[in-house]
Amino acid sequence: MTLQEKLTETIQYIHNQGVQEVEFGLILGSGLGELAEEIEDKVVIPYANIPHFPVSTVVGHAGQLVYGTLAGKKVLAMQGRFHYYEGHNMQVVTYPVRVMAGLKAHSLVVTNACGGVNESFTPGDLMLITDHINFMGANPLIGKNEDEMGPRFPDMSKAYDESYRNVAKEVAASKGLHLKEGVYMGFSGPTYETPVEVRFARIAGADAVGMSTVPEVIVAVHSGLRVLGISCITNLAAGMQANLNHEEVVETTERVKAEFKSLVKETLAKL
Ligand code: HPA
Numbered sequence: 001m002t003l004q005e006k007l008t009e010t011i012q013y014i015h016n017q018g019v020q021e022v023e024f025g026l027i028l029g030s031g032l033g034e035l036a037e038e039i040e041d042k043v044v045i046p047y048a049n050i051p052h053f054p055v056s057t058v059v060g061h062a063g064q065l066v067y068g069t070l071a072g073k074k075v076l077a078m079q080g081r082f083h084y085y086e087g088h089n090m091q092v093v094t095y096p097v098r099v100m101a102g103l104k105a106h107s108l109v110v111t112n113a114c115g116g117v118n119e120s121f122t123p124g125d126l127m128l129i130t131d132h133i134n135f136m137g138a139n140p141l142i143g144k145n146e147d148e149m150g151p152r153f154p155d156m157s158k159a160y161d162e163s164y165r166n167v168a169k170e171v172a173a174s175k176g177l178h179l180k181e182g183v184y185m186g187f188s189g190p191t192y193e194t195p196v197e198v199r200f201a202r203i204a205g206a207d208a209v210g211m212s213t214v215p216e217v218i219v220a221v222h223s224g225l226r227v228l229g230i231s232c233i234t235n236l237a238a239g240m241q242a243n244l245n246h247e248e249v250v251e252t253t254e255r256v257k258a259e260f261k262s263l264v265k266e267t268l269a270k271l
Contacts, residue, residue, distance in 0.1 A: 007052075022103040026108075043067040044065070044066050097223065110216055111229070117198055141222055187211055234252035
């Protein structure tokens with residue numbers, strides 16, 4: 001079965017559940033999943049029921065699509081995403097973004113938890129993603145290009161939409177929130193980085209390191225979607241603090257989730 005044939009079946013199923021027009025796709029990373037609870041007139045579709053959809057293996061990820069209205073916009077949110085480190089290939093990791101594009105979404109709002117590399121960052125900071133470095137050792141567009149989906153050689157010069165970033169900055173300023181800005185460097189995981197990898201990331205120009213987002217943004221750009229990316233700095237990256245653990249990542253996202261949710265929601269209202 002071709003990708004297009006699978007997508008047609010997936011989209012048909014999602015339409016049959018009552019999903020109509022979609023403006024914004026939302027990928028809610030660790031700690032931000034709760035934002036989906038604020039969606040009005042919800043249609044909830046568990047991943048397990050969706051034809052050709054992978055099933056998330058990460059604890060703490062709900063694993064469902066939530067469709068409805070958020071901040072006056074028609075959104076399709078992923079409550080829980082697929083990571084490369086789970087063993088899914090890159091086409092699988094990014095399949096939901098293809099689905100969003102197939103449902104005619106024009107934009108993607110993507111969030112994540114990540115480690116701070118920039119020495120001026122503090123755990124709990126929110127960071128607007130200005131650009132990324134794909135250091136995952138793979139690219140979701142490797143393979144035959146489906147020309148009707150997007151170009152063979154996509155231009156990544158403006159992956160993170162500048163006018164969307166300006167809106168997020170204005171919203172943050174109006175809330176008195178010190179929104180950081182920076183470059184996200186994607187590693188495959190599941191190990192956290194070594195201290196030297198973090199030093200390398202900083203020299204390379206990264207402000208934060210994480211294990212997601214890059215594949216989804218590549219496919220979003222390929223599909224012609226405008227992208228807004230916001231990270232939560234949950235910890236300082238390896239070598240910058242005593243040790244790293246997933247508990248701290250969860251604790252930090254819990255601590256700042258109210259702020260994170262309101263920033264995303266209020267920004268969405270103005271996009
Ligand atoms: N590195 C990679 N991914 C992460 C980190 C980190 O320090 N924190 C949260 N996700």
